[in-house]
Amino acid sequence: MSLGNVFDIAAMGMSVQTIRLNTTASNMANAETSASSEAEAYKALRPVFVSSNEKNAANGSLNGSSPADFGVMVREIVESQAPVNKAYEPNNPQANEEGYVFYSNVNSIEEMADMISASRSFQMNVEMMNTTKSMMQRLLSMGQ
Amino acid sequence: MTAINFANALGVHERALHLRTERSAVLANNLANSETPGYKARDFDFRAALQAAKSDKNAMNMSRTHKGHIISTAKGQGASVELSYRVPLQASIDGNTVDAQMESAAFARNALEFGSSFRFLNGRFASLGKAISGN
Numbered sequence: 387m388s389l390g391n392v393f394d395i396a397a398m399g400m401s402v403q404t405i406r407l408n409t410t411a412s413n414m415a416n417a418e419t420s421a422s423s424e425a426e427a428y429k430a431l432r433p434v435f436v437s438s439n440e441k442n443a444a445n446g447s448l449n450g451s452s453p454a455d456f457g458v459m460v461r462e463i464v465e466s467q468a469p470v471n472k473a474y475e476p477n478n479p480q481a482n483e484e485g486y487v488f489y490s491n492v493n494s495i496e497e498m499a500d501m502i503s504a505s506r507s508f509q510m511n512v513e514m515m516n517t518t519k520s521m522m523q524r525l526l527s528m529g530q
Numbered sequence: 531m532t533a534i535n536f537a538n539a540l541g542v543h544e545r546a547l548h549l550r551t552e553r554s555a556v557l558a559n560n561l562a563n564s565e566t567p568g569y570k571a572r573d574f575d576f577r578a579a580l581q582a583a584k585s586d587k588n589a590m591n592m593s594r595t596h597k598g599h600i601i602s603t604a605k606g607q608g609a610s611v612e613l614s615y616r617v618p619l620q621a622s623i624d625g626n627t628v629d630a631q632m633e634s635a636a637f638a639r640n641a642l643e644f645g646s647s648f649r650f651l652n653g654r655f656a657s658l659g660k661a662i663s664g665n
Contacts, residue, residue, distance in 0.1 A: 392558040514562075
């Protein structure tokens, strides 16, 4: 364990928040995407985070743990199970036999809130990295 | 009568600085996992860990396999730190017990305490320097 690990952890934190921002961007861009069936309709994407030290948590000790045992990563990206929006638009070229088109299940308000939350978490990790940087710079001035 | 010895001259501050570094990594890990479902925030008891590090004087001793080997007097840098789980103020619905504000505050405080440990340690080096140069 050293201060260098904090950089790794903060970098992993920033990386997962970036993935979260990416999925939000994709969801927002596809908010009005239509399809001709429920299965083809765009579903909102959500990353699922997992702590990378889950396997190390059992013994509860820092000793002998490698930096890879600490941090956070994305386990998978899941599709939202919310119902898709169905609209009656018989003139739409994508309409099915009954005249329905299927819009994505993206909730723009939810996505905006998620985006702000991801952005704040990203800032928190940057702050953490800055603090650690100043700690390391102090260490370098030891004995001067 | 012992001669000038780093272990005696630096006192507890060397180990305190090391433990502060470890604690910053543990708190950083909590902050990075502030939105991981089911993650349990962890920390360690600094006082207990420092006591353990102080009493564990021989943890880093190298084994002497020849009578000509010099006896190592390095004190326990590798003393084990027992992590425990934080009791959350407010339970979260996804099982995550990280309170980002509390952890940020603890991280900032730990960084400041690292700074004070560093100053003490640096002061010891300055005193050693004075003792050596004699003015």
